Amino acid sequence: MGKTPKNLWTAPPTKVLRADPDSSIADLDTRSTPGFTGKKAEGKEQLETRGQVLSDLQELLYANGRSGDPRSVLLVLQGMDTSGKGGMVRHVIGHVDPQGVDHAAFGVPTPNEKRHHFLWRINKALPRGGQLGVFDRSHYEDVLVARVHELVPKKVWKGRYKEINQFEKELVDSGTTIVKVAMFVSLDEQKERLQERLDRPDKYWKYNPSDVSERALWPEYQKAYQAILDRTDTDHAPWYVIPADRKWYSRIAVTELLIDALERLELDWPSADFDIDEEKRRLAES
Amino acid sequence: MGKTPKNLWTAPPTKVLRADPDSSIADLDTRSTPGFTGKKAEGKEQLETRGQVLSDLQELLYANGRSGDPRSVLLVLQGMDTSGKGGMVRHVIGHVDPQGVDHAAFGVPTPNEKRHHFLWRINKALPRGGQLGVFDRSHYEDVLVARVHELVPKKVWKGRYKEINQFEKELVDSGTTIVKVAMFVSLDEQKERLQERLDRPDKYWKYNPSDVSERALWPEYQKAYQAILDRTDTDHAPWYVIPADRKWYSRIAVTELLIDALERLELDWPSADFDIDEEKRRLAES
Numbered sequence: 001m002g003k004t005p006k007n008l009w010t011a012p013p014t015k016v017l018r019a020d021p022d023s024s025i026a027d028l029d030t031r032s033t034p035g036f037t038g039k040k041a042e043g044k045e046q047l048e049t050r051g052q053v054l055s056d057l058q059e060l061l062y063a064n065g066r067s068g069d070p071r072s073v074l075l076v077l078q079g080m081d082t083s084g085k086g087g088m089v090r091h092v093i094g095h096v097d098p099q100g101v102d103h104a105a106f107g108v109p110t111p112n113e114k115r116h117h118f119l120w121r122i123n124k125a126l127p128r129g130g131q132l133g134v135f136d137r138s139h140y141e142d143v144l145v146a147r148v149h150e151l152v153p154k155k156v157w158k159g160r161y162k163e164i165n166q167f168e169k170e171l172v173d174s175g176t177t178i179v180k181v182a183m184f185v186s187l188d189e190q191k192e193r194l195q196e197r198l199d200r201p202d203k204y205w206k207y208n209p210s211d212v213s214e215r216a217l218w219p220e221y222q223k224a225y226q227a228i229l230d231r232t233d234t235d236h237a238p239w240y241v242i243p244a245d246r247k248w249y250s251r252i253a254v255t256e257l258l259i260d261a262l263e264r265l266e267l268d269w270p271s272a273d274f275d276i277d278e279e280k281r282r283l284a285e286s
Numbered sequence: 287m288g289k290t291p292k293n294l295w296t297a298p299p300t301k302v303l304r305a306d307p308d309s310s311i312a313d314l315d316t317r318s319t320p321g322f323t324g325k326k327a328e329g330k331e332q333l334e335t336r337g338q339v340l341s342d343l344q345e346l347l348y349a350n351g352r353s354g355d356p357r358s359v360l361l362v363l364q365g366m367d368t369s370g371k372g373g374m375v376r377h378v379i380g381h382v383d384p385q386g387v388d389h390a391a392f393g394v395p396t397p398n399e400k401r402h403h404f405l406w407r408i409n410k411a412l413p414r415g416g417q418l419g420v421f422d423r424s425h426y427e428d429v430l431v432a433r434v435h436e437l438v439p440k441k442v443w444k445g446r447y448k449e450i451n452q453f454e455k456e457l458v459d460s461g462t463t464i465v466k467v468a469m470f471v472s473l474d475e476q477k478e479r480l481q482e483r484l485d486r487p488d489k490y491w492k493y494n495p496s497d498v499s500e501r502a503l504w505p506e507y508q509k510a511y512q513a514i515l516d517r518t519d520t521d522h523a524p525w526y527v528i529p530a531d532r533k534w535y536s537r538i539a540v541t542e543l544l545i546d547a548l549e550r551l552e553l554d555w556p557s558a559d560f561d562i563d564e565e566k567r568r569l570a571e572s
Contacts (some may be wrong), residue, residue: 063491204558205349215572272490
């Protein structure tokens with residue numbers, strides 16, 4: 001765990017946050033901080049320390065990518081409005097070199113995107129070898145908003161869970177480590193965050209009237225989220241369930257999940273694909 | 287100038303670094319720090335303080351983009367190998383929210399890119415409204431390496447200066463502020479930096495034997511760089527000449543150039559495009 005005092009985590013986030021088939025998100029305490037015994041101040045400190053570790057590991061991944069390693073890491077961020085997806089990108093991904101990040105945000109599909117299979121726009125945005133991909137929303141919208149609003153017939157969205165599992169399996173087989181993060185805030189916490197957007201002129205741009213309309217559909221969304229955890233949590237592409245009322249916690253948790261994913265690649269600096277002594281000689285003469 | 291003590295800059299970087307038709311890059315002191323009276327320590331401190339200002343301005347740009355403002359800023363980075371283009375992205379652009387950055391690196395054109403006009407791949411990578419675009423190398427390679435290595439007939443590359451000016455004019459007219467930065471290290475400084483890549487196993491991946499071969503063509507590259515400054519420095523898309531032997535200086539200089547570009551957009555938080563009181567009522571009831 002690098003420079004971090006180990007005792008702040010009583011259990012690794014990969015374990016305590018992994019989606020659990022025996023529990024329901026209805027029972028999730030969104031203010032909890034599973035596995036972490038520190039408070040906000042320690043959390044913020046940890047974000048800086050561990051953000052640096054993440055940055056170092058990302059540079060290793062990037063270096064290997066530049067040397068032909070096809071492997072990549074893809075962070076998939078899902079969560080209701082205000083759950084903190086944007087802040088996650090800013091404050092966690094913000095620690096790493098922008099050159100190594102392939103970021104994509106998936107909004108309402110464009111008319112052109114709608115004419116394609118739902119995975120078409122996803123495929124186009126996949127990270128290249130050596131890159132840390134970040135999806136702010138993803139193909140899961142096609143079984144979340146699409147299901148809740150019945151944008152497609154039931155038969156269609158029902159078939160997508162299997163399609164997604166298949167798609168992710170192929171992605172993993174081709175060298176991408178997928179880290180799927182579902183962030184959950186409570187209905188009350190969401191209300192407070194929306195209220196803030198209405199109270200502060202520097203936040204108006206983040207507010208969308210439809211966010212309030214969607215609140216009426218909260219139970220349906222919970223059900224749809226439960227379904228993706230039940231049906232698309234796989235060993236090759238696991239889901240992590242993040243209590244997100246405390247932003248500082250969700251950020252250090254995801255930082256740890258990414259560090260774990262990168263460490264499991266067991267990366268080392270690429271060896272020289274040239275004759276070092278010969279190049280030193282050539283350089284000296286140049 | 288925000289929190290920064292004003293007296294460290296005796297003159298604004300936009301003035302002292304602007305390409306000067308009456309001077310030649312052959313006379314540039316690449317170890318100089320034009321306009322800045324501080325040393326390395328003050329420079330590094332300044333990078334943090336001003337990086338935060340840059341980040342705040344970028345958020346404003348992003349917010350406006352989300353609200354439909356088509357304007358964007360494009361940083362074009364050019365420079366010989368080891369001049370610090372990658373470090374510029376990491377340490378300067380690294381201060382801003384990754385969501386707001388459209389980064390593109392242009393290497394040797396792929397076979398497919400070669401089949402297209404040289405501006406084809408450039409057009410595809412232009413920043414969207416609200417984004418800070420960053421080009422690590424750019425369309426200028428097509429009058430630099432293409433000229434030095436005679437990759438295309440003289441008649442072709444000669445015509446490109448005019449094409450580039452035209453292209454950039456259209457880009458500016460459509461709302462993109464272009465900041466073109468040419469970074470210059472000395473031949474000796476480059477040697478030291480290449481030597482470091484050969485001495486350190488964690489830097490091997492950055493080394494390419496062709497970098498040494500290119501050193502023999504240094505005078506030709508200088509001539510080609512002089513030509514882009516002479517022919518493509520325009521009021522709508524100015525060139526800035528950055529002495530880059532001192533990395534800390536080139537980074538604070540480019541930070542200031544970007545801050546200036548963003549400040550000139552005179553951005554404010556977008557106004558609400560909804561009825562605030564009505565939304566507060568709806569939220570309270572939700």
